[in-house]
Amino acid sequence: MGKFNPGTYEGLAYGNGYDSKPSKVKVAVTLSEDRIEEVKILEHGEIKGVGYGLKTSPVETLPGEIVKHQSLGVPPVIGAEKTSKAIIKAATKAIAASGADTAALSTPIPRQKHEDEERTVDFLVLGGGAGGLAAGVEARQHGEDVLIVEAAGVTGGSAARSGGKVMAPGTKWQHAVGIYDSPDMLYEYMMEQGKGMVDPKKIRFFVDRAYENLLWLEGCGWKCQDVEPIHESIVPWRVYNSEGGSYMCAGQGGHITYAMHETYERLGGEIVFECSLKNLIVEDGVVKGAVCEYAGGGTLTVHAKNVLLATGGFAANREKLEGLYPQMKGYFTDVPKTNVGKGVEEAVKVGAKEYVSPGVQVNYMSISSAMIGIKEEAGLILDADGHRVVNEWSYQYVVGDALMRTKKDHGWYVTCGNETYETVNRAFEAGKTSDPKDVYADSLEELAEKMGVEYATLKATVDRYNELSEKGVDQDFGKPAEFMFPIKGPKYAAFYYTPCITVTFGGLETDLAARVLDVDGNIIPGLYATGESAPTGIYGTIYPGCGTSIGSAVLWGRVAADMATGHPVF
Secondary structure (H helix, E strand, O other), X not given: OOOOOOEEEEEEEEOOOEOOEOOEEEEEEEEOOOOEEEEEEEEOOOOEOXXXXXXXXXXXXXXXXXXXXXXXXXXXXXXXXXXXXXXXHHHHHHHHHOOOOOHHHOOOOOOOOOOOEEEEEEEEEEOOEHHHHHHHHHHHHOOOOEEEEXXXXXXXXXXXXXXXXXXXXXXHHHHHOOOOOOHHHHHHHHXXXXXXXXXXXHHHHHHHHHHHHHHHHHHOOOOEEEEEOOOOOOOOOOEEEEOXXXXXXXXXXXXXXXXXXXXXXXXXXXXXXXXXXXXXXXXXXXXXXXXXXXXXXXXXXXXXXXXXXXXXXXXXXXXXXXXXXXXXXXXXXXXXXXXXXXXXXXHHHOOEOEEOOOOEEEEEEOOOOOOOOOOOXXXXXXXXXXXXXXXXXXXXXXXXXXXXXXXXXXXXXXXXXXXXXXXXXXXXXXXXXXXXXXXXXOOHHHHHHHHOOOHHHHHXXXXXXXXXXXXXXXXXXXXXXXXXXXXXXXXXXXEEEEEEEEEEOOEEOEOOOOEEEEOOOOEEXXXXXXXXXXXXXXXXXXXXXXXXXXXXXXXXXXXXXXXXXXXXXX
């Protein structure tokens, strides 16, 4: 008697998905008496360019790996763990439905070990996110010998997991819907948001080239779905959704990085996966390559004329981030686990200057089924002690910055279900969410108790807010009267606001040409940086607008490639 009951069985699990919704991953497993004959994915809604689409994505690789190894213990694809685990879980359920012992099939299989290798290229790109892919494409368009080394098993980095938005002024998409905009207008906006902490030359450079940058992406196959506002209060509209995106969506940034990945490979570019930076190679003060390590073991040493650091920020480095910003303790992030700031760390070891920013890209939201905090909700937003701190109907990162400055690790969104925003009202009417920290009460006093704040403080805050609501003038924070809804019961809810971080602002000091500077302000020969490895000069404490991070990473990735391959921009 074999170990399986022959037949085809189905299993269902939940993966990553997008638009803040997990996707159903449905798998069919065909068994003979002694073998797993086939694993077939019947249905999924995973992120393009991460969960599926690439030759290395889990949808494309894991079914075959399960069959090859006759095991459910195959390692997940680094950087696409949620999709990987969903496929494995669904396959496990399918095999369990046959009556087989799945535990015996689940012994972990180690990752592939590589032989030590040494290579030489003209241009080494460390990191295959938006900036690294852009640099790779640009270098290949110049006919240069380039190699991208990526710590994850897929490209895309944080950009692929983002809302897939890019920002630019004076575009054909704006003109098509009657929106007037210009680089000067975007410059003024970004300088205002920067609060004196940004580099005017870098802002000028970015806004003047933002539209051309979009056209370049379009040439790679990226498609613009529509133009929208960053926030309804911010005009003109200058944020572009990628194809397949939606308002304040999550996860369609893969359409941007996928387009560049495909273009890069079509141009003959090579990518080494699941291989991370160990240290830079320096000879006589010039960066000449890097030593990298495979996740399964083995070393890749790459000698290069020039090196680009595009290894991302450090949002996944909880120790570092919470050390710099203690009020972020317990923060939520969905960036790749490889975003630990390794590129910056190794650059500092060879003399580079690191800038520690006073801010990060943080918004506060209810990490629950309600997902309150990412759109244009207008309830009463309070700090952890029950004080009002901001015009609630503000761009989400203005709200986030205000709460961050309270130095507390959370905030609250208080409502009595009388708003015009459907998400809030649905959560209120449900009387519960998936987050046990969200609280409901029949009185303000009970609400204060459940929130863990002083009743007198909460009452004073609510009374003042109601007073201003009735006056129709927010004398404290300038909130438009039409978005002020009195908090008068008879029932109340307070949604727990957790800090959520996707982009870090600090990184390597660079010049306009993406060249890394040392502690004395001098250029380190052979070393470039882009993206979250070097966002210095374009951020104050507030993220200026959706698409800034992707757009700037792509722009300076291209600039770095031009400079490194003998096609200087300056």
